[in-house]
Amino acid sequence: xxxxxxxxxxxxxxxxxxxxxxxxxxxxxxxxxxxxxxxxxxxxxxxxxxxxxxxxxxxxxxxxxxxxx
Numbered sequence: 566x567x568x569x570x571x572x573x574x575x576x577x578x579x580x581x582x583x584x585x586x587x588x589x590x591x592x593x594x595x596x597x598x599x600x601x602x603x604x605x606x607x608x609x610x611x612x613x614x615x616x617x618x619x620x621x622x623x624x625x626x627x628x629x630x631x632x633x634x
Contacts, residue, residue, distance in 0.1 A: 568593070568595065568602040568603060568605075568606070568632070571591070571593065572606075572632065572634065575591060576634055579634045588633045589633070590631060590633035590634045591630075591631070591632045591634055592629065592630070592631050593629075593632075594615070594628070594629060594630075595628050596626055596627045599612070599630070603630065606632055610632050611630070612628050612629070612630055613628065613629045613630075613631075614627075614628055615628060615629055
């Protein structure tokens with residue numbers, strides 16, 4: 566699901582009161598070219614390449630995206 570659509574779907578379920586070290590938001594695994602998907606959230610997203618953590622071929626071009634909401 567495109568990230569902007571996912572944000573619209575889940576945003577109402579995320580509380581403003583945080584209880585964790587990260588502010589409440591969305592963590593998702595995305596693959597491929599994500600530049601267009603994260604463009605509306607470019608200044609607040611944290612993108613981590615999964616292949617930095619795992620050496621398997623499947624993890625190439627996979628990203629963990631954290632978007633505080």
